[in-house]
Amino acid sequence: xVKSKTSAIKKRSxxxxxxxxxxxxDKWSLLIIxxxxxxxxxxxxxxxxxxxxxxxxxxxxxxxxxTDKGLITYTGSARRKxxxxxxxxxxxxxxxxxxxxxxxxxxxxxxxxxxxxMKAAGK
Amino acid sequence: xVKSKTSAIKKRSxxxxxxxxxxxxDKWSLLIIxxxxxxxxxxxxxxxxxxxxxxxxxxxxxxxxxTDKGLITYTGSARRKxxxxxxxxxxxxxxxxxxxxxxxxxxxxxxxxxxxxMKAAGK
DNA sequence: ATTACAAACTTGCATTTTGCAAGTTAATTG
DNA sequence: CAATTAACTTGCAAAATGCAAGTTTGTAAT
Numbered sequence: 260x261v262k263s264k265t266s267a268i269k270k271r272s273x274x275x276x277x278x279x280x281x282x283x284x285d286k287w288s289l290l291i292i293x294x295x296x297x298x299x300x301x302x303x304x305x306x307x308x309x310x311x312x313x314x315x316x317x318x319x320x321x322x323x324x325x326t327d328k329g330l331i332t333y334t335g336s337a338r339r340k341x342x343x344x345x346x347x348x349x350x351x352x353x354x355x356x357x358x359x360x361x362x363x364x365x366x367x368x369x370x371x372x373x374x375x376x377m378k379a380a381g382k
Numbered sequence: 383x384v385k386s387k388t389s390a391i392k393k394r395s396x397x398x399x400x401x402x403x404x405x406x407x408d409k410w411s412l413l414i415i416x417x418x419x420x421x422x423x424x425x426x427x428x429x430x431x432x433x434x435x436x437x438x439x440x441x442x443x444x445x446x447x448x449t450d451k452g453l454i455t456y457t458g459s460a461r462r463k464x465x466x467x468x469x470x471x472x473x474x475x476x477x478x479x480x481x482x483x484x485x486x487x488x489x490x491x492x493x494x495x496x497x498x499x500m501k502a503a504g505k
Numbered sequence: 506a507t508t509a510c511a512a513a514c515t516t517g518c519a520t521t522t523t524g525c526a527a528g529t530t531a532a533t534t535g
Numbered sequence: 536c537a538a539t540t541a542a543c544t545t546g547c548a549a550a551a552t553g554c555a556a557g558t559t560t561g562t563a564a565t
Binding site: 365 | 394402416434484488491
Binding site: 302303304307315316318319338339340 | 540541542543544545
């Protein structure tokens with residue numbers, strides 16, 4: 260598991276928002292955290308199967324990066340990792356929920372989509 | 383005011399989170415919205431002066447993109463625009479607040495920074 | 506009215522990131 | 536053991552970012 264290319268973001272200010280965005284200011288990181296938080300996904304293949312079709316190199320890079328930042332951790336063997344959010348990562352929940360609420364309110368197709376996905380996840 | 387290079391994001395799924403991230407899934411867009419929402423900034427030069435030192439081409443591109451998406455609008459002449467959030471853009475407030483709260487809780491330097499900035503903005 | 510200055514972009518270019526698709530390696534299944 | 540699948544890695548093109556200089560337009564000063 261080599262170093263992520265994007266994990267060493269140069270800090271640009273002490274603003275709380277800016278510091279948080281240094282951690283999760285890209286859509287792929289947030290989508291992975293969504294998958295873990297809302298759909299209980301834990302494995303590489305599960306993340307890969309999401310509808311957004313993340314590229315394998317981006318997925319791998321982000322899993323490494325999020326692990327380095329302490330937002331997620333994993334168990335299992337080196338090539339069969341099961342990822343999960345750390346307590347630190349769980350603190351991102353209000354952000355994910357706020358993003359979800361905005362989407363539910365403003366994108367009509369998103370409501371049907373969410374019901375379908377929740378059913379599929381059995382949760 | 384030409385077309386933004388990044389405004390035509392290809393939609394990857396109907397998930398509400400994904401749709402919202404199609405609008406604001408990059409840190410520069412969120413930082414600009416922060417500047418408007420929390421610091422009352424309205425002009426190109428004010429955004430340019432933020433501590434994160436956004437590049438002029440990125441700032442211009444994002445202002446165009448956010449305008450196209452209906453999140454912000456502007457008054458004034460073509461070369462002296464004063465930007466402001468639309469009602470739609472204001473709905474991003476819970477997201478910005480959630481991001482800010484995470485930062486305030488987890489980055490010790492962020493608290494002092496925020497107090498200093500609020501004082502400087504006279505708000 | 507004219508000149509100087511500053512705001513608001515635009516441009517050129519190098520670097521980095523993303524995205525696609527194929528390839529390789531390691532683990533599991535039959 | 537061979538076949539299959541999961542989990543990456545790699546090559547490369549396109550897109551985005553970032554720096555810094557340049558150009559255009561509006562305002563301020565005289």
